[in-house]
Amino acid sequence: MNRYDGFHEFVHARQQSLMRTAYLLTGDAHLAEDLLQSVLIKVAGHWPKLLRHGNPEAYTRKALVNQHISWRRRTTRELPSADPPERGHSHDDSTVNRIVLRQALGRLTPRQRAVIVLRFYEDRTERETADLLGCSLGTVKSQTHHALGRLRALAPELTHLLAEIEIQEADR
Known part of the structure; x- marks a missing residue:
């Protein structure tokens, strides 16, 4: 038995939903990919324990939130403007x-x-x-x-x- 049995299936089944959460947390597609990738690396390291004693999806979502908060604390980048976009195009x-x-x-x-x-x-x-x-x-x-x-x-x-x-x- 491989220590990662079920991990690939979990990622395949939940990737879209997890990516949507990551995107909503970061507001940026590239940052969301980075966030999800870094969290999935951590999840893979804990996979055997998660299968025995935990809820892998709940753990992954909590890890996404925690990692995002940690990244935000470390960065001082400029936040996006709250001003609505110009209405030059028909939206x-x-x-x-x-x-x-x-x-x-x-x-x-x-x-x-x-x-x-x-x-x-x-x-x-x-x-x-x-x-x-x-x-x-x-x-x-x-x-x-x-x-x-x-x-x-x-x-x-x-x-x-x-x-x-x-x-x-x-x-x-």
């Missing part, structure tokens, strides 16, 4: 909203961004998000509240979308 409103939201997400703290990505892009529950981030349920709730408020301040043109999110939160 529908949903495209512009996605661009503006992505730029605003890039200006959140790493923890706030992780909470928003896990809760609303991956449709995780508060409990799942807390488990993935290794924090309390109250921390997830407060980070979500602060992140939505910050998004509202950074991108007031998205107020209607954020209101829909808050209505969905209240219904859960």
